[in-house]
Amino acid sequence: MLLNFVNLNNQSICTNQSRKISFTSSKWLAPKAYRIEQSILSNYGIESEFKNNSFMAECVEKTLKVFKDNFGRWALPSNIEASEINDTHIYAYYRSYDDIVAINKNKKCFNNEDKLKQEMRKHKNLFFLPDWFSTIHPLHIFIHELAHSAHYHNLERMGNPCSLALLRYTMIPTSIGRLIAKFKLSKYAATNMNEFMAERITKDVINNLTSQGRYIGNAKDLNYSKIFENKWNYRYSSPQAYIDYYTQQVWNGDLEEARKTGEKIEVYLKKIDSQNVPEIVRQLQVKTKEKPLLGSLAKGLSSVFENVTSILDKKNNLRLGNKLD
Numbered sequence: 032m033l034l035n036f037v038n039l040n041n042q043s044i045c046t047n048q049s050r051k052i053s054f055t056s057s058k059w060l061a062p063k064a065y066r067i068e069q070s071i072l073s074n075y076g077i078e079s080e081f082k083n084n085s086f087m088a089e090c091v092e093k094t095l096k097v098f099k100d101n102f103g104r105w106a107l108p109s110n111i112e113a114s115e116i117n118d119t120h121i122y123a124y125y126r127s128y129d130d131i132v133a134i135n136k137n138k139k140c141f142n143n144e145d146k147l148k149q150e151m152r153k154h155k156n157l158f159f160l161p162d163w164f165s166t167i168h169p170l171h172i173f174i175h176e177l178a179h180s181a182h183y184h185n186l187e188r189m190g191n192p193c194s195l196a197l198l199r200y201t202m203i204p205t206s207i208g209r210l211i212a213k214f215k216l217s218k219y220a221a222t223n224m225n226e227f228m229a230e231r232i233t234k235d236v237i238n239n240l241t242s243q244g245r246y247i248g249n250a251k252d253l254n255y256s257k258i259f260e261n262k263w264n265y266r267y268s269s270p271q272a273y274i275d276y277y278t279q280q281v282w283n284g285d286l287e288e289a290r291k292t293g294e295k296i297e298v299y300l301k302k303i304d305s306q307n308v309p310e311i312v313r314q315l316q317v318k319t320k321e322k323p324l325l326g327s328l329a330k331g332l333s334s335v336f337e338n339v340t341s342i343l344d345k346k347n348n349l350r351l352g353n354k355l356d
Contacts, residue, residue, distance in 0.1 A: 055080040055113075056088070064088040071111070075099065079111040087113055087134060087141045093244040094173040097236060098181060101250040105188065106181035108132050113141075122172045125179035127195055132176045144169060165217040165234040170244060178232035179225070185256075186284045194284040198224040201286060204293025208277065211270045224289070228281045231255075231274070255282035 056064035061083035068088065071079045075095055081088040091111055098106050108125065114133035116124075123134045134141065140150035147169045156162040164171055183195050201224050203209045213221040220230035232253070239248030259276040280289035 055082045056085075057083055061085050067092050071095065075104065075107055077107060077109060077111060080113060082113045082136055084113055084136065084141060086143050086147075087136075090141075090147075090170060090173050091134075094170055094177050097174070097240070097244070097246045098177050101236075101246060101253050102181050106184050107177070108180040123176050125176045125183070127179075127183045127192070130180070130183075132180065134172075134176075163218050165220060165230040166237045168237045168240065170240070171233055171237065174236050175229050175233045178229040178236075181232065182225070182228045182282065185282060189284060191284045194286065195225065197286060198228070198281065198284070199226075203227060203277070204290045205297040207297050208273065208293050211273055212277075215270060215274050224281045224286070228278065231278050255279060258282075 056068055058065040061081075063085040064081045064083055064087075067085075068079050068081060071077050071092060077095070079088075079091065081091070095107060109130040111132045112134070113136035116133065116135040116137060119137070121135055122138055122140075123132065125132050138150075140147045151164070151167040151169060151171060154162050154164045154167050164175075168174075183192060186192050186194055203212055203221060203224060209221040212227055216227070216230045216234060220227045232255075235248075235253060236246065239246055239252075241247055255278050257279065259272070259279040262275055263272045276292060277289060280286075280292065
């Protein structure tokens with residue numbers, strides 16, 4: 032599988048080893064990039080180098096403001112750099128042991144907004160919905176990597192930073208859970224717990240961004256430590272509730288609880304499936320057959336599942352006695 036984002040963690044090294052990075056942009060050749068490097072150091076205490084790439088610098092600056100305003104400075108990395116990455120499939124990565132976000136300067140999509148938008152449009156599926164990524168917003172890659180940083184620093188605040196490496200190598204429990212993550216977020220979110228969290232944060236942030244990159248949502252909606260407790264009152268009732276409960280456990284680094292609850296929720300999902308889904312699926316299949324444009328198998332299955340999860344999300348009282356105890 033070709034990964035577009037990478038999170039490089041050394042399981043044996045769990046303390047930050049920040050390194051100094053000199054300004055690399057020229058105040059004559061790329062005055063905007065040079066100014067932003069200085070501004071990021073002054074406003075965020077972050078060493079950055081963009082190697083004269085003003086557009087990349089601008090994207091990073093916008094993303095940093097969103098994370099500082101909504102999470103706090105504790106969530107930000109120590110270093111951000113335009114880096115020489117030989118793997119052509121990698122856009123960027125966050126490396127926790129030295130707390131750095133590296134962006135592949137060899138990727139031409141980071142040269143200007145039009146190229147980046149064009150690159151992100153490649154990740155739409157047949158229904159013009161996100162496929163590999165949870166969104167196709169131009170800032171997605173930058174937000175995704177800052178999301179890894181926020182996740183790591185939250186685990187660090189809780190005294191468990193080493194769990195980030197374990198999250199990367201731990202799959203989402205149960206096949207049904209992975210299916211929900213795939214359709215609610217993205218294919219990438221279903222690969223492991225670490226990417227699930229980054230994709231969840233990225234989608235939530237981007238859903239509240241203006242076209243200028245300003246966040247207009249409520250910062251408390253990005254507090255994942257008790258998102259399920261506050262939203263669902265300890266009751267599982269829909270695919271979105273599963274996503275919220277699972278988000279809470281992954282954000283807090285509680286792997287064992289995530290695994291146990293994944294198994295419990297699978298039972299409830301099967302109950303929901305037996306009581307609600309067949310008739311919904313049958314009706315949607317009939318409608319699909321009536322529309323030639325939805326005739327392909329891939330489109331039909333995607334449409335059916337997306338509609339089913341949307342309908343179930345609205346049915347928050349399924350009378351399953353589904354308290355998570």
